[in-house]
Amino acid sequence: MSGFDCDFLVVGGGSGGVRAARMAAQRGARVVLVEAAALGGTCVNVGCIPKKLYSQAAHFAQDFADAAGFGWDVPPPRFDWERLKRNRAQEIKRLNGVYEHLLRTAGVELLRGWATLCDAHTVQVATTDGARRWRARHILLATGGTPSVPHFTGREHVLTSDSMFDLDPFPRRLVVVGGGYIACEFASIFQGLGAQVTQLYRGEQILRGFDEEVRGFLAVEMRKHGLHLRVRTDVAQVRREADGSLAVALSSGETLAADAVLYATGRVPNVAGLGLGAAGVTLSPHGGIVVDADYRSSAPSVLAVGDVTARIQLTPVALAEAMVVVEQLFGSGERRMDYECIPTAVFTHPNVATVGLTEQQARERHGAVRVFRTDFLPLRNTLGGGTERVLMKLLVDAASDRVVGLHMVGPDAGEIVQGFAVAMKAGATKAVFDATIGIHPTAAEELVTMREPVPGGA
Numbered sequence: 001m002s003g004f005d006c007d008f009l010v011v012g013g014g015s016g017g018v019r020a021a022r023m024a025a026q027r028g029a030r031v032v033l034v035e036a037a038a039l040g041g042t043c044v045n046v047g048c049i050p051k052k053l054y055s056q057a058a059h060f061a062q063d064f065a066d067a068a069g070f071g072w073d074v075p076p077p078r079f080d081w082e083r084l085k086r087n088r089a090q091e092i093k094r095l096n097g098v099y100e101h102l103l104r105t106a107g108v109e110l111l112r113g114w115a116t117l118c119d120a121h122t123v124q125v126a127t128t129d130g131a132r133r134w135r136a137r138h139i140l141l142a143t144g145g146t147p148s149v150p151h152f153t154g155r156e157h158v159l160t161s162d163s164m165f166d167l168d169p170f171p172r173r174l175v176v177v178g179g180g181y182i183a184c185e186f187a188s189i190f191q192g193l194g195a196q197v198t199q200l201y202r203g204e205q206i207l208r209g210f211d212e213e214v215r216g217f218l219a220v221e222m223r224k225h226g227l228h229l230r231v232r233t234d235v236a237q238v239r240r241e242a243d244g245s246l247a248v249a250l251s252s253g254e255t256l257a258a259d260a261v262l263y264a265t266g267r268v269p270n271v272a273g274l275g276l277g278a279a280g281v282t283l284s285p286h287g288g289i290v291v292d293a294d295y296r297s298s299a300p301s302v303l304a305v306g307d308v309t310a311r312i313q314l315t316p317v318a319l320a321e322a323m324v325v326v327e328q329l330f331g332s333g334e335r336r337m338d339y340e341c342i343p344t345a346v347f348t349h350p351n352v353a354t355v356g357l358t359e360q361q362a363r364e365r366h367g368a369v370r371v372f373r374t375d376f377l378p379l380r381n382t383l384g385g386g387t388e389r390v391l392m393k394l395l396v397d398a399a400s401d402r403v404v405g406l407h408m409v410g411p412d413a414g415e416i417v418q419g420f421a422v423a424m425k426a427g428a429t430k431a432v433f434d435a436t437i438g439i440h441p442t443a444a445e446e447l448v449t450m451r452e453p454v455p456g457g458a
Contacts, residue, residue, distance in 0.1 A: 006030045008329065009123055009136035011115040011274070014041020016306035016318030017142030018099055020326055025106040027330040032134060033108050034115040034125050039099035040092075041144050042307075043315045046162045049095065050088050051185055054165070055347040057084050058192025062225075062349075066384030079194055081170040088165060117275040120299040124275075138301055138329055141274065141281075141289060142318070145267040145307035154238030157246055158261045161186060171195055171260035175248050177235055179206040181346040183264035184222070188349040191227045198228040198256060200248075205231055207346065211358040211407050217375070217391045218409050221350050224387055269308045286310045293336075295325050314344060343421035345414030350388055353413035355421040356405035359395055368398035370430070372450040378411065378443055392446050394430070396453075401429040406447070416444045 006029075010021045013035030021033040038045050060077070067074045103110055113127035117139070124133050147160035159167075161182050172195055176187040179201030191197040199206075199222075205215045206229070223229055234251040238261055241247055248256040269288045276283065282290045282298040288310025295303045303325055306318030320337055327335035343355035356362075362369045372394040381388060390410030397404050406420050423432070438445025 003135060004121070004137045005134045006032045006109075007137050008032070008140065009115075009134055009138070010034070010140045010142060011123065012041065012140075012142035012144060012306075012308075013037075013039040013099070013103075013110075014142060014144045014306065014318070015043050015315045016144075016322040017041070017140065018103060019319050020140055020142065020305065020322035021108045022102055022106040023323065023326040024330050025103075025108045027326065029330050031106075031108045032111060032136070033103060034111045034113060034123070036112065036114050038092075038096050039103075040095055044095050044099070045092060046165065048315055050092060050165050051189070052347055053088050053091070054084070054189045054193070055185065055349075058189045058349065061192050061194070062386065066380065066386060069383040069385050081193070085166055114273070116273060117279040117281070117302070120279045120301045136301075138303065139279075140322075140325060141297075141302065141304040141308055142306050142322070143270040143274065143308045145310075145313060146270045147264070148266045148268045149263045150265060152235065152237060154240075157238045157240055158263045161262065161264050164190075164262060167260060169259075171258070173245075173258045173260075174198070175200065175246075175256055175258040175261045176264060177201075177261065178264035178266075179203050179208060179231070180264065180266065181207065181348075182267075183262070184218070184346060184348045186262055186264060187227055187229075188222060188225070188347075191222075191225055192349055196226075196228075198230065198258075200233045200235060200250075201229075201231045202234045203231060207352070209358075210346075210352070210354060211393065211405070212360065213373070213393060214352060214354065214358075214391065214407050214409055217389075218346075218348060218350070218352055221388055221409065222348060225349055267307065267313065269310050271308060284310060294328050295321060312339065312342060314342065317342065341421060341425050343414075343417055345417070347414070350390070350410050351413035352407075352409050353417035354405075354407045355417055356403070356424055357395060358405060358407075359393075362395040362397070362405050366397040366399065366404065369404075370396040370398050370453040372396065372430075372452075373454050374446050374450055376446070379441055380411075390443055390446075392443075392450070394433070394447065394450060396430045401431055403428055403430055403433060408447075410443060412443075416447075419444075420447060 008024045008029050008031045010017045010033040021031045025031040064074050064077045113125045116124045174190050174195045174197045176199045187197050187199040207215045236249045236251045239247050246258045280299040284290050289304040305321035307313045324335050324337050346352040375389050375391045393407040395405030433448050436448040438448045
């Protein structure tokens, strides 16, 4: 290690950075990780984990309503926002400690501070004790992404997703701007917790990039829960009123009253202040670090994984990419990342989960495609009285009989689709699905009992 202070310096203590640092240290490398904020990154602190906890909290409103149909007399429930916030904060603090324990027991040197690249092998780390330069054989940038809010009049009055978990007080009237998964999830969460939510999206339909039928089906179901979802709607400005409330002026001339306004209109790679120019690191037009198949940037000693590359913004993808980097630098170098058939879920009410191609993508790639589709009222709602329906959809390449797309909208969609993602990764055909015995009575059995394709689907 002549001339270097460490073998591997990781900037960013989120999922990808922590995994890479820990695994590299376990392989005998001297590893330093730099992080100024809480360990765990977006996912643990202001993303996946707290968001799903709040989503689960929001589902209880429907559970209480459904209980009567099953013979339970439930007194009128009362929601305690402050208690939920306290309990969530306690759990996140526990997870922060778990991450730190994993790093330290693996032998990683943890520096609490800000990192700036001076050149392709040198990082200046500023801590409360001062600044020091570290020379590293390899540098990994895993700084994730950050919410992006467009410039408009009244921008200073709106919130981003990072601020939604500790709002004080609870917003009785919430306006959510955006149509992506973050906007849809927070709209569902706060509607379920008791807020009056209006979601505004300037596009034709929410969840751009998802299967068209899934998008439309979800919009219908979200509206059933009382959400005011308005598409083709633009915000002109947001202003603070004398009573402290917010007025959201729309381009149509209409004005909406709100206690809080969430802008969930996208995230951008977190590269500000990293000194990438000094190291010769190139950015894409979208602001992400450009990397090759081995996650090396234009400066070969500087690598990047996760959201900072603006590829697929999913925690499991960052973890998998981190493992490829570690194997490339300190292992056999044989491990590779496969971006085909990556499953994903959206924790709206109802949930969405998908793996593989949308119908449009399947037709573009394979030409002749058989479409199998069903929607139904789940068993729970026959007594519970709910009107929420389930959608399931399979896309099959007509030439090979291989299932190339699987989509679900309904309760526990993520839990169900995860298992089917394994089958699709293994190349399962529709014949294999048909030969599989379903578990009865479950929603999941519908995915192995659909026999007749949608007319014209071929």
